[in-house]
Amino acid sequence: MEAKNTYNLRIFGLEILGILLAVLFLVPFYFVIVNSMKSFGEILINSANLPTSLNFMNYTKVWSIMKFPQVFLNSLLVTVFSNIGLVIISSMAAYRLVRSPSKFNNLIFLAFVAAMVIPFQSIMIPLVRVGSQIGIMDSIPGLVICYFGFGVSLNVFLYHGFIKSIPIEVEESARVDGCSPYGVFWKIVFPLLKPMTVTVVLLNSLWIWNDFLLPMLVLSSPDLRTIPLATFSFFGQYTKQWDLALAALVLGVLPIVIFFLAMQKHIIEGITAGSVKG
Known part of the structure; x- marks a missing residue:
């Protein structure tokens, strides 16, 4: 009986700790959302209080000033096409490295x-110089190509470990039935990579959607700005429009939060499938 009570107290303590940590991580979201509905003066007076009234004028101004539909479309195009390319390139590269072991392939993986x-x-200046020479600067396709280069390493590493867990006998059976090498990969192997593909897409989306530095280096035209670049326009050298900037942050974060919640079911399925597979 005493052991049971000790166990319950331990669980209770862990629950309290978990709640405190959750509150700690949610505090920044509280300040952003609450202050996005205040005027600049209210933010300066007391940023912790709730707004006296629900005021969505900041969102209306931000929608117009940022040209939100345009910057949203730019961010969406960059994120979607970067993910498509990274998934295709990384999965095929990792499959080749795993299924064709050699010293050369091991060196490539390293x-x-x-x-x-x-x-x-360390590679910002060389990137700008090379990008200018090959003509990929100030363009959405050029930015996507840069994300291919910077994202493929981690993705190959993740796919490489997951492909090792796939039994090679499945592929050999498909080859015996007359399936081509590309057919084996796309019809047999790639569907089995769904759990890792979901993980890769989620990690890439969080990174690309919120990235500021690479778009700032590559894109210079106002019409090509992504959401982080458009949000930065509210921070000037002498003035910072916190009321508008916070509303812009909410608009910018909302799509990726919705995406994460929509993918949550698939993430849990992927974790379950990976644990069973192992």
């Missing part, structure tokens, strides 16, 4: 792993 530790700041 190069992918080593590329993950190179800080982005």
Whole structure:
């Protein structure tokens, strides 16, 4: 009986700790959402209080100033096409590296792993110079190509480990039935990669949608701005429009939050499938 009470107290303590941590992580969201519905003066007076009234004028102004439909479309195009390319390139590359083991392929895989530790700041200037020479600067396709280069290393690493868990006998049976090498990959292997593909797409989307530095380097035309670049326009050298900036942050974060909630079911399924597979 005493052991049971000790166990219950321990669980209760862990629950309290979990609630406190959740509250701690939700505090920044509270400040952003609450202050996005205040005037600039109200924010300066007391940023922690609830707004005296629900005022959505900030959102209306931000929608017009940012040209939100345009910047949303730009961010969506960059995120979608970058994900498509990264999934195709990374999954095929990882499959080749796993199923065709050799010293050369091992060296290539080590190069992918080593590329993950190179800080982005160290290659900013070479990126701008090379991008200008090959004509990919100030364009959505050029930005997508840059994301291919920066994202493929981690994705190959993730796919590489997952493909090892797929029994090769499944592929051999398909080859015996006359399936081509590309057919084996796209019809047999790639559907089995769904759990890892969901993980890769989620990680890439969170990174690309919220990225600021790479779009700032590549894009210069106002019509090509992504949501983070458009939000930065509210922070000037001498003035910071916090009321509008916070409303812009809410509008920018909302789509990726909805995407995460929509993918949550698939993420849980992927974790379950991965645990059973292992």
